[in-house]
Amino acid sequence: MRALRSIPLPKPLLAAAFGCVVLAACAPRPAATATADTLAGSAVSATNPADALSTSGDPQQRFLALITRITQACAAEAPGDKGGGAVPRPEDLLNGEPATPRHGPGRTPPGAPNGDGDMPVPLPSDFPEPPPSTSGPAGQGPAEEVPLTAVDACAGAEHAKRIREAFRTSGASTFEAMRTTLTGLDHPVSRIHRTSDRAGAPRVRLDLRFMGDNLALEITGTAGGASVEAFGVSEREDVQVTDVRREP
Numbered sequence: 392m393r394a395l396r397s398i399p400l401p402k403p404l405l406a407a408a409f410g411c412v413v414l415a416a417c418a419p420r421p422a423a424t425a426t427a428d429t430l431a432g433s434a435v436s437a438t439n440p441a442d443a444l445s446t447s448g449d450p451q452q453r454f455l456a457l458i459t460r461i462t463q464a465c466a467a468e469a470p471g472d473k474g475g476g477a478v479p480r481p482e483d484l485l486n487g488e489p490a491t492p493r494h495g496p497g498r499t500p501p502g503a504p505n506g507d508g509d510m511p512v513p514l515p516s517d518f519p520e521p522p523p524s525t526s527g528p529a530g531q532g533p534a535e536e537v538p539l540t541a542v543d544a545c546a547g548a549e550h551a552k553r554i555r556e557a558f559r560t561s562g563a564s565t566f567e568a569m570r571t572t573l574t575g576l577d578h579p580v581s582r583i584h585r586t587s588d589r590a591g592a593p594r595v596r597l598d599l600r601f602m603g604d605n606l607a608l609e610i611t612g613t614a615g616g617a618s619v620e621a622f623g624v625s626e627r628e629d630v631q632v633t634d635v636r637r638e639p
Contacts, residue, residue, distance in 0.1 A: 453577040458601050465545035533636035537623040543606040547621025550608060554619050563612030566593045584633050596632040607632045
């Protein structure tokens with residue numbers, strides 16, 4: 392079982408995070424070609440929990456608000472309605488009680504819930520084995536990129552646009568200058584990772600993974616600001632964004 396990344400946050404903050412992300416996850420999935428103009432025109436509820444976090448003195452809370460706003464905007468851009476029913480309340484996700492099976496009357500699989508509240512489903516003996524993970528444990532060489540979902544690809548484009556605009560005025564001549572600009576955009580220092588320079592230009596990788604997402608950005612200083620590329624990283628805690636081998 393893969394270990395997912397975690398962030399030490401207070402329970403009320405996690406409740407808000409779960410609520411925001413569940414709302415985004417239950418919304419229709421977006422096309423990867425969603426544009427900045429359509430995202431800017433998306434309606435956002437005045438009671439969005441992320442709004443209260445965006446002015447917090449805690450950089451982790453401001454980062455959570457940033458991630459939530461962009462993810463919700465991308466999820467809301469999906470055409471059609473393919474949602475999965477009612478959205479659970481955040482307090483229901485954190486009350487520690489086993490989740491109710493979603494199999495409907497007469498279709499609940501046999502067995503008892505495990506420690507995570509999941510109901511095991513028997514598989515036929517000839518069921519194929521899952522494909523091996525593309526990212527091995529830490530210490531066993533470089534990890535491979537993983538595909539981005541449509542929401543991650545859309546969010547990556549929005550984060551990249553925001554970062555490029557900031558570097559047009561601040562410059563990106565050194566790692567320290569890049570880190571200062573990124574922290575000013577509500578990215579915690581713990582998520583900014585220096586990597587090898589590219590042709591003498593400073594380069595960092597920004598870890599945007601949260602609650603199973605795979606998004607990361609590679610940012611390289613240029614004469615006019617910075618270039619930004621989105622890529623996918625395994626959600627495993629033992630895989631760092633700097634472990635990923637990317638094609639030059």
